[in-house]
Amino acid sequence: MNALATVSRLPGGAGSTLSTFVALLRREYWEHRGGLWSAQVWTAAVLLGLVVLSMLVGEAFRMNLVGNVDVRTLGMLALKELGPAEMAQFRQGLEIGLWGLGLINQMVLYFVVLFYCINTLYEERKDRSILFWKSLPATDTMTVLSKLATAVLVAPFLAIFATMLLHVGFLVLVSLYAALHGVNPLPFLWQPALLGKVWLQMLATVPVHMLWAIPGLAWLLLASSWSKRVPFVWALLIPCLAGVVYGFVETASRLSTPGSWFWEHIVGRIFSSPGSMLFRPWNWREGPGTDNPFAQAVSWDRMHAVLVAPETWIGLVVGVILLAAAIWLRRFRDDS
Amino acid sequence: MTAIIQARGLSKAYGATRALDNVSFTIPPGRIVGLIGPNGAGKTTALKAILGLTPYQGELKVLGYNPHSERQRLMKEVCFIADTAILPRWIRARELIDFVEHVHPNFSRGKCMAFLERTRIDPAMKVKAMSKGMVVQLHLAIVMAIDARLLVLDEPTLGLDILHRKSFYEALLNDYFDQEKTILVTTHQVEEIEHILSDVLFIQDGRFVLDATMDSLPARFTEVLVNPDRREQALALKPLHENSLFGKSAMLFDGVPRERLAELGETRTPGLADLFVAIMKEKH
Numbered sequence: 001m002n003a004l005a006t007v008s009r010l011p012g013g014a015g016s017t018l019s020t021f022v023a024l025l026r027r028e029y030w031e032h033r034g035g036l037w038s039a040q041v042w043t044a045a046v047l048l049g050l051v052v053l054s055m056l057v058g059e060a061f062r063m064n065l066v067g068n069v070d071v072r073t074l075g076m077l078a079l080k081e082l083g084p085a086e087m088a089q090f091r092q093g094l095e096i097g098l099w100g101l102g103l104i105n106q107m108v109l110y111f112v113v114l115f116y117c118i119n120t121l122y123e124e125r126k127d128r129s130i131l132f133w134k135s136l137p138a139t140d141t142m143t144v145l146s147k148l149a150t151a152v153l154v155a156p157f158l159a160i161f162a163t164m165l166l167h168v169g170f171l172v173l174v175s176l177y178a179a180l181h182g183v184n185p186l187p188f189l190w191q192p193a194l195l196g197k198v199w200l201q202m203l204a205t206v207p208v209h210m211l212w213a214i215p216g217l218a219w220l221l222l223a224s225s226w227s228k229r230v231p232f233v234w235a236l237l238i239p240c241l242a243g244v245v246y247g248f249v250e251t252a253s254r255l256s257t258p259g260s261w262f263w264e265h266i267v268g269r270i271f272s273s274p275g276s277m278l279f280r281p282w283n284w285r286e287g288p289g290t291d292n293p294f295a296q297a298v299s300w301d302r303m304h305a306v307l308v309a310p311e312t313w314i315g316l317v318v319g320v321i322l323l324a325a326a327i328w329l330r331r332f333r334d335d336s
Numbered sequence: 337m338t339a340i341i342q343a344r345g346l347s348k349a350y351g352a353t354r355a356l357d358n359v360s361f362t363i364p365p366g367r368i369v370g371l372i373g374p375n376g377a378g379k380t381t382a383l384k385a386i387l388g389l390t391p392y393q394g395e396l397k398v399l400g401y402n403p404h405s406e407r408q409r410l411m412k413e414v415c416f417i418a419d420t421a422i423l424p425r426w427i428r429a430r431e432l433i434d435f436v437e438h439v440h441p442n443f444s445r446g447k448c449m450a451f452l453e454r455t456r457i458d459p460a461m462k463v464k465a466m467s468k469g470m471v472v473q474l475h476l477a478i479v480m481a482i483d484a485r486l487l488v489l490d491e492p493t494l495g496l497d498i499l500h501r502k503s504f505y506e507a508l509l510n511d512y513f514d515q516e517k518t519i520l521v522t523t524h525q526v527e528e529i530e531h532i533l534s535d536v537l538f539i540q541d542g543r544f545v546l547d548a549t550m551d552s553l554p555a556r557f558t559e560v561l562v563n564p565d566r567r568e569q570a571l572a573l574k575p576l577h578e579n580s581l582f583g584k585s586a587m588l589f590d591g592v593p594r595e596r597l598a599e600l601g602e603t604r605t606p607g608l609a610d611l612f613v614a615i616m617k618e619k620h
Contacts, residue, residue, distance in 0.1 A: 013441070014437055014438055014439070014440060014441050014443065015412065015438075015439060015440055015441030015442075019438045019439070020438065020439050022438065023434075023435050023438035023439050024439075026434075026435070027427075027431075027435050030426075030427065030428075030431050031424070031426050031427070124424075127424065127425060128418075128422050129422055129423065129424035129425075131389075131416075131418050131422040132418075132422040132423055132424065132475075133424075134387075134389065134411075135387075135411065135414075135415065135416035135417075136411060136436065136439050136440060137408050137409075137411040137412045137439060137440060137441075138408075138439050139407075139408050332391065
C-alpha cells in the first residue's frame with residue numbers, strides 16, 4: 001500500500017531496529033504486491049462488475065419479459081414503507097450482504113498467505129538472493145519476523161481495505177440504482193453504524209486470528225526454510241501423512257477414535273492458519289444454526305472464545321519454538 | 337595498525353572433504369588481496385567463514401568481531417558482492433536503494449545516485465530487465481556508497497564481457513579504494529586483477545600454498561628461458577615448474593638469485609598466471 005511505501009523518515013534513523021523492520025515489511029510488499037494488493041483490488045473490481053451486470057440483466061429482464069413494470073410496485077417501493085421489524089430484517093440482510101461481499105477477498109487472502117509462507121524462505125535460497133539480503137545488517141530474526149508480520153498483519157489489513165472499498169462501491173451502485181427508480185437510498189442503505197460495525201469487526205478479527213494462526217504459519221515458514229526442493233510437500237503433505245500414520249497407530253492400539261485429535265489440532269490448525277476468521281472451512285459446522293453465519297464466524301463471542309481457549313496459547317508457545325527453528329535454519333544453513 | 341582479518345588454525349570440513357585445512361593468515365588494512373585457487377580449493381568457504389555465513393573451527397577475527405556470533409555488527413562494516421546473480425530479480429533499482437538506505441547506517445544515497453547516473457540504469461528498472469553488466473554496476477553503485485572497511489568480492493565479474501570487467505575494476509580503484517579500506521577478491525581472471533593487487537593468497541585443497549605481497553614476487557620468483565645446453569644445470573637448481581616453449585624450456589624458480597639464473601638463459605619476472613599454474617602443478 002502507498003501509505004507503507006511512502007514512509008521515508010523514520011525515528012532512530014537508518015539501521016535502527018524500527019527503520020530496518022519497516023524497510024523489511026516494505027520489501028515484502030514490493031515483492032508480493034501482486035498477491036497482497038493487486039489481486040484484492042481486482043477481486044473487488046470484478047465483484048463490482050458483477051453487481052453492475054446483474055443490475056443490467058435485472059433491468060433488461062424487467063423491461064423485456066415482464067413489461068415495463070414500475071419498480072416501485074416491486075421491492076423498492078416496499079423499502080420505502082418498512083416497519084421497524086422489517087427494517088431490522090433488511091438491516092440484517094444488508095449485513096449478510098456486506099459480509100458475503102468480503103468473502104472472496106478473504107478466499108484470495110487465504111491462498112496468497114498460504115503460498116507466500118510456503119515459498120518465501122525457500123525462494124530466496126533458490127534464487128540465491130539470500131546472499132544479498134545477508135550482506136546487509138538486517139538480522140535473520142528480523143527478516144523472518146517481517147515475513148510473519150506480512151502474513152498475519154499486512155496481508156489481512158490490505159484484504160480488509162480492499163473489502164471496504166468494495167463495500168463503498170457496492171453501496172454507491174445500489175444507491176444509484178435505487179435513485180434511478182425514485183427511491184431515496186439514504187435512510188436504509190447508508191447506515192454508518194452498520195458499516196462501522198462490520199468494518200470494526202473485520203479489523204478486530206485480525207489480531208485475534210493472528211494469535212491463533214502463528215503456530216500454523218510458523219510451521220509453513222519452517223518448512224520453507226527447511227526444504228531443499230518442493231517446500232509444499234514438507235509444509236502440507238508431511239502433516240497429512242503424519243495424520244494418516246497417527247490414525248493407523250491409534251486404531252491399532254484401539255485407544256480412541258482414529259486420529260481425530262491429530263487431524264483437528266495439527267493438520268486442521270495448519271490448514272486454517274492462512275486467511276482470517278471469516279474464511280475458515282469449518283465455520284459453518286460450528287455452533288447452533290444462525291441467520292447470519294458470517295457475523296457469527298467473526299462475532300465478539302467467538303473472538304473471546306479464541307482468546308480464552310488454551311489451544312490458542314499452547315499453540316502460541318509451539319509457534320514461537322517453530323519460528324525460532326526457522327530463524328536458526330536461515331541463520332546457519334549453508335547450502336547456497 | 338590492527339589487522340582487518342586474522343585467522344589462526346581456521347578449518348572447515350564438509351563430510352570427509354576438508355574445505356579449509358588449518359589455515360592461518362593476517363590481512364592488514366589498506367590492502368587489495370587476491371584469493372586465488374582452482375575450483376573447489378576452498379575459496380568460497382574461506383569467504384563464507386569471513387562473512388559469518390558458515391560455521392568453522394579455529395580462531396577468526398574480522399574487524400575485531402567474531403563473524404559467527406557478531407554477524408550483524410560485522411555487516412555494518414563489511415560489503416559483499418558474489419558472482420553477478422544475487423540481486424533479487426523482482427526488485428527495481430529505486431526500491432533496492434530505498435531498502436539499503438533504511439537498513440544500512442553507513443549508506444550514502446547521493447554517492448549511489450551519482451554513480452548510477454554514469455550508467456544506463458534507470459531507477460524504475462527491474463533487475464530482471466537488466467543485462468548482467470548493468471546488474472553488476474547496480475550492485476557496485478550500492479557497495480561504493482557504503483562506507484565499509486572491508487569489501488569482499490567473490491568472482492564479481494563472472495560472465496561479464498571484457499569492457500565491463502575493466503570498468504568494474506577501474507571504478508573500484510578510482511572511486512572506492514583508499515588507505516582505510518581493504519578489498520578481498522577471488523577470481524579466475526588472474527591476469528586482469530594482477531596489476532591492482534597488493535597481496536596474493538594461493539589456495540589449494542584447503543591450504544594456502546602462497547601468501548605474499550605482490551612487491552615481494554619479483555625478488556622471489558624468476559622465470560628463465562633456459563638455453564638447451566644449460567638444461568641439466570638448470571634442473572639441478574630445482575625449478576618449480578618446467579614448460580616447453582618453441583623447443584626451449586621455460587623454468588620457474590623460487591628463491592634462486594636472479595644473477596645465478598641469468599647464466600642459464602634469458603630471465604624475466606613471471607606473471608601471476610604463470611606462477612599460479614606452476615605452484616598448483618607442483619602440488620598436484
